Amino acid sequence: MSRPLAPNIMQYTTLEQRVLAFQRDPANDSFDAVLGDVVRYQQQFNPALARYWKGRGFDAFRDNPADVPAVPTDVFRHVRLASTEAGPTRVFRTSGTTSGARGEHWRLSLGAYVEGARDFFADMTGLTAGSCSFVKLVFDPDVVTDSSLSFMVQQLEQTFAIDRSSWLLHADGADIAGFDAALQQADRPVVVFGTAFGFAHLLDHWQPTGRLPAGSIVVETGGFKGKSREVPRDELYGWFETALGCAPERCLSEYSMSELSSQLYTRGIELGRPTALYRAPHWLRVRAVDPMSLQPLPAGETGLLRFDDLANTDSVAAIQTSDLGCVTPDGVTLYGRAPGATPRGCSLAVEEVIARRDAP
């Protein structure tokens, strides 16, 4: 921590306090003012990021922080983007892809991540501390130590649950008996937090034996990631109601990724809508950008989603995804990975070549 600071550079601990204050109360500060401090810190302490920005003509000490070049998510699979101010305390990794390499998100501190995750979950669910039990169809964070999802669910359980429950997702699928037992024993509102993969496994193998207690909610996240059959969204949410007794308005969908520290949620599912409407916390700015120019699009236009996440305080604040979506004052509509809008031609798709090339 002895590195001399450039003018206007906050040290991490001070900067994190500022982000936390903004998370708690945005009334006395502005998003871009806080983002300005964050990107100045990142330019000072993240040399690889600073070189990238410089190559793009961006200087955090001169330019509007809203214009900071976002880092595409694939970069995390190839480059270590970590603050050099101190040794990192935690690394989260993306799940495997056809290309083999996993993205790594290195962190010094998780203060803004944890507090933000708790606050926004409370906002979206109306739950208070120690008011429920958790049933977790998520990998055990002691087994999968680099899963940001497992870490987050662990933090949420520690805050909102009155007790501790088992981790019911394993590499070969959901723990059916454990899930059944957890539901049988539930005597207070339950948060069933699971990946779509875990729920799909339940749907195929579990015979419903009871319904969730009143006030329970279901949170689905994570997509299928090629691990099981894909279950149409309406079928899955219909099953939440028929098998678990959880009405659609009490079913939430969560969206995030290892490269982010903040989450988006739907506020209950609206069946029949072609897509769900996600809400983001005020410390996460979501913009749809033009796929070619990467310039922000007007509200309501579909483009690639870009996230400016203040809770990525010590890593990379601006993240560019390949997910298509549109942003309006009401929220964010996600369309998933950008599909081939025009025929690809007769050249092999990148994924096919990589899978073939990297096959053992």
Next chain:
Amino acid sequence: MSDATTLPETLDAQVWARVQMMPGGDVNDVMDVALVNTVMDRVGRGAADLRQLSTEQIADRLGRLHQFLLESPDSPLPRMAAVVESTTGLSEPMVIWALRDLLKRLTPRALVALVEAEFGHRDPFHGPRMLATHAAARVANPPDRVFYVMAGTIPSVPVEAMVLSLLARAPAVIKTSRAEPATARLYLEAMRQVAPDLARALAVVTWPGGTEALERAACDRASVVVAYGSNETIDAMYQRCRFPTKFIGYGHRVSFGLMADGDATLGEPALRDLARLWALDASAYDQFGCMSLACLFVSTNGPWTPEEVAREIALEGFPYTESSMPRGRLSAETAALQMQARAVAEFSGTLFSAPTGAVILHDRCRFEPTPGGRLLHVVPWSTPDELDAALRPLRGLLSTAGLWCEDPQRSALTSQLNRLGVRRITRPGRMQRPLWLRDHDGRPRISDWVDWTDVEP
């Protein structure tokens, strides 16, 4: 040129109008099994005239058609290009280049030569002929009908399909992609005007790919089915065919360039010229063709370093091709994949960027795939073993190799590429302009379609 003047007498006008829906309208989702059968019957009847014609007569008619398309002020080529631009995203100049390049090569002489090369005689369908390659005299029987399933991005492919069908005396139904229904229709429309006796043996239809009932009906009536597309599409079409229907599938492939040691005395002008040729190979069809240059292997013992080659292609080659062959509109998927790949390369300092193209330099010898849209990878290689290890995983998927090398190396490299299953070896600048007189994807173009009657002495 209106449909009304060219309607076939034997088919109800209203039905025919639905089948031959013109570009610009909604794509034809009104097809049903009965209509598929009607179209098959119709082209089958049209074959009677076709089969009376000699190869020279067919080639002359097609030559006149191509002259009309290339030179007439009434040519629909500009209209074709405008429509194809709107449907595929390729730029108008690119579409014009692609179609003109093909039509210029489809001269009467070239068409006759193709038939001679494929069958050993220019008129194999008329009377038994003694062929140099065969002990008995032979006469060929054309297929009753050919059913073509098109993929959609390369606008010249449906034109080739129709020409080949006519040369094989095969009535043909061309099912276009819904994304590119225009080229085939406009070419056939022009043919109806210039060579109506040929046009009667052809029809163009469109329906959503994977519509099993329609595809099965078409396959049932065809003696040859030719399908382009992904492995899934090819496999689905294969499943729809029943013996003895002949099935020919052209799946997705990848292509690459190879620069060997070369002449150390060559200088910058040679590098600039070469960079333009490689850029052309990576620019035609915006790199979405199976013969598009995706990855260029550059020898570390050559006259230029891989970095010099990469820089020259980005700074000289891509801008040069852009001036005559502008890049078209990229899909969100391609743009997203490019954005990710370019950013990774930017972080490692190995990106050479042009306004509408980019070259990524790698330090490891392995095949790197491209999302298309003029993103080229340059990869170093130093030994044949290294090259072998890089390409062997893609054996069976390799289409074309653009080869730049000195004569002493050519034989060894050609043998190596043959062992790796490469279907075609050509020189820089020709990767996406294959010779007409050649096999396609390692197979004859039309001689597989016919059956022969041998007449023993």
